[in-house]
Amino acid sequence: MNLIEKTIGKEEIFEGKIIKVSRDTVELPNGELATRELVEHPGGVAVVALDNEQNVYMVRQFRYPFQQVVLEIPAGKLDPGEEIQVCCIRELEEETGLSADRLDYLGRFMVSPGFCKEWIHIYLARNLTVGKAHLDPDEFLEVETIPLDTLIDMIMRDEIQDGKTVIGLLKAQEFIRREQ
């Protein structure tokens, strides 16, 4: 079956510091026209930092869209042209002060592919060394460590609700299972 939508027109709506918004016109597989609202985002990298006692470094920060403090794995936006592993190392160091001797790539995901062009990449970081955090001047967050098993239980009780955090922790659990 032909599933492809062909772009016929693009109306630029907004170019912000982080996102870009357009309203596009597409031709559907049946030849009819439809509108697609599109948000483009530079993407980001998130990291499950696991110490030798199976504790994960977690951050709590205020998330403006939801007006609440959210428990997440450390993460950040890709700088223009930045390599994803460099972003991972940078964000982990900035938010937690950690450096890692071992990084395994756990894959990437589309946050909401119906309207949003944003990839988030996830790493598992191990063999950690603790240093001092260097937050951006407009970044306010708290760091704590929580056992991986406890975090998986919290996910299954719906107490962890950030997408990249749920994916990172469940993939890390499965990745470690498959190593054993």
Add this chain to the structure above:
Amino acid sequence: MNLIEKTIGKEEIFEGKIIKVSRDTVELPNGELATRELVEHPGGVAVVALDNEQNVYMVRQFRYPFQQVVLEIPAGKLDPGEEIQVCCIRELEEETGLSADRLDYLGRFMVSPGFCKEWIHIYLARNLTVGKAHLDPDEFLEVETIPLDTLIDMIMRDEIQDGKTVIGLLKAQEFIRREQ
């Protein structure tokens, strides 16, 4: 530590059929001002439909932001005022023709809480009855069944990259493990 950001101003940028965009001014915990780009979305429901042989009903559809066909679990946007379980039953029936005698709620997640106010809710559907799909006139997709174990392997090889699909399948696997 005080982590709260207080809204000082809101500039409405765009109100589309699906998303709403604004640029807000906030007061940070240290008293300085900052800008927050905000996308609001009605949210949606996704469903892991598992038959008695442990196969999952999957859909393939063109995702405009990524210009590619993506393998996903069935899902759809919430209609205004629609109850999430009603949306789950409706979308499952529309996209696959299935009805389910048993629904378990697997929780919800924020797709990208840095800028986007969108929740996606996920159900596990079992005891399925096969009927006829009723797609929206602008919806084009293909349905196929794939064993849950195969899908988990595909996730770990980074071959499934839709966020709600990764979360739904990994949570379903963990949910079923905990039932046994």
